[in-house]
Amino acid sequence: MDLSKKLKQLTAVGIVVVSALLLLFIFFATQTALELWDRLQSAPAALFYGYLIFVGLIVGAVIWAIIKLLLPAKKRKDGAKNIDKESILQELDDAESDGMETERLRHELDILQQRKEAGTIHIALFGDVSTGKSSIIKALLPDANIETHIKGGSTQDITEYTWRSQSGDKLLLTDLPGRNEATGELDEMAQDEAVRAQVVIYVTDSDLTRSQFADVVTLQSYGKPLLLAINKSDRFNDEEKALIKGRIEEHFDSKLKVSFITSGGMEEVTKVYPDGRE
Numbered sequence: 001m002d003l004s005k006k007l008k009q010l011t012a013v014g015i016v017v018v019s020a021l022l023l024l025f026i027f028f029a030t031q032t033a034l035e036l037w038d039r040l041q042s043a044p045a046a047l048f049y050g051y052l053i054f055v056g057l058i059v060g061a062v063i064w065a066i067i068k069l070l071l072p073a074k075k076r077k078d079g080a081k082n083i084d085k086e087s088i089l090q091e092l093d094d095a096e097s098d099g100m101e102t103e104r105l106r107h108e109l110d111i112l113q114q115r116k117e118a119g120t121i122h123i124a125l126f127g128d129v130s131t132g133k134s135s136i137i138k139a140l141l142p143d144a145n146i147e148t149h150i151k152g153g154s155t156q157d158i159t160e161y162t163w164r165s166q167s168g169d170k171l172l173l174t175d176l177p178g179r180n181e182a183t184g185e186l187d188e189m190a191q192d193e194a195v196r197a198q199v200v201i202y203v204t205d206s207d208l209t210r211s212q213f214a215d216v217v218t219l220q221s222y223g224k225p226l227l228l229a230i231n232k233s234d235r236f237n238d239e240e241k242a243l244i245k246g247r248i249e250e251h252f253d254s255k256l257k258v259s260f261i262t263s264g265g266m267e268e269v270t271k272v273y274p275d276g277r278e
Contacts, residue, residue, distance in 0.1 A: 111196065120162075120170040124194045126219065127203035128212065132231040135263040136203065137161055137173050158193055199225045205232040207244045216252070226256055233260035 040048050088109065092102045115122060125133040141161050163171040174197065176190040194200050200219050204212055219226055228248065233241065245258050272278050 108196075115196070118170070120172050121199065122172050122174060122197040123199045123201060124174045124176060124197035125201050125203055126176055126190065126194050126215070131203045131205045132263050133203050134175055136201075136229070136231065136261070137175055139263040140173065158189060194219060195222055197224070199227070201227045201229050203229050203231055205230065207247060213251070216256070220252070220256065228256055228258045230258065230260045231263055234262045236260075 040051060092105060096102045125136060127133055141163055158177070159175045161173045161175070163173065165171075174193055176193055200222070202212075202216055202219060208216065216226070216228065230241075230244065236244070241260055245260075248256070248258055270278055
């Protein structure tokens with residue numbers, strides 16, 4: 001006999017047996033419930049209502065336990081711990097006394113405290129190599145001493161440029177090394193700076209690649225204002241811009257702002273004359 005046919009027959013027999021057992025269970029359960037109900041009706045009122053209350057309490061406890069298991073627990077606001085500088089330092093002291101290394105965390109706190117006292121808004125420009133981060137800063141701060149090159153990866157270090165308004169407000173633009181271009185250490189430094197900044201501008205010169213998409217998702221998880229700047233946008237017509245913006249908005253919520261910009265740059269053009277000269 002064919003193996004698959006035999007399995008089908010066994011499955012059919014199993015279904016018949018399970019169905020029969022289920023019907024028997026329903027029959028005996030119904031019979032027992034009816035007999036119990038008849039006896040309760042002839043019992044004293046105190047026993048009748050006491051039994052119903054007892055059963056109701058058990059059913060309510062089961063429902064409550066199921067709700068507690070299935071629904072996410074809500075955080076109690078009244079028991080929330082107040083997080084401030086003093087409490088964080090106390091936790092670091094406790095961790096240090098337990099043998100944990102806290103030097104890097106203390107250094108990070110010092111940097112954040114210095115920025116808070118300075119009152120400067122920090123904006124970090126993040127993105128792949130050669131997308132035009134340095135050119136954007138040069139367009140915003142034309143008097144700044146910034147070198148831009150055709151060869152990718154001109155930004156090898158984290159560089160800061162300060163803008164001051166007439167009223168004294170300070171805006172600090174941080175030019176970060178291009179992603180995947182610098183060494184692993186610099187790449188980590190760039191990400192740390194993106195975490196510290198109040199505003200992050202992610203620069204690209206085309207639709208997002210898979211790695212760029214992952215970058216934007218990570219930066220968005222920091223919960224700070226994020227602007228996606230699509231540089232060199234003069235290469236796209238209005239229809240192409242609408243398509244790019246539409247694809248990006250399909251994957252991100254309204255918190256991600258998209259802007260098309262052109263910050264200048266250089267382009268190599270080869271002209272061929274009729275005699276073959278270039």
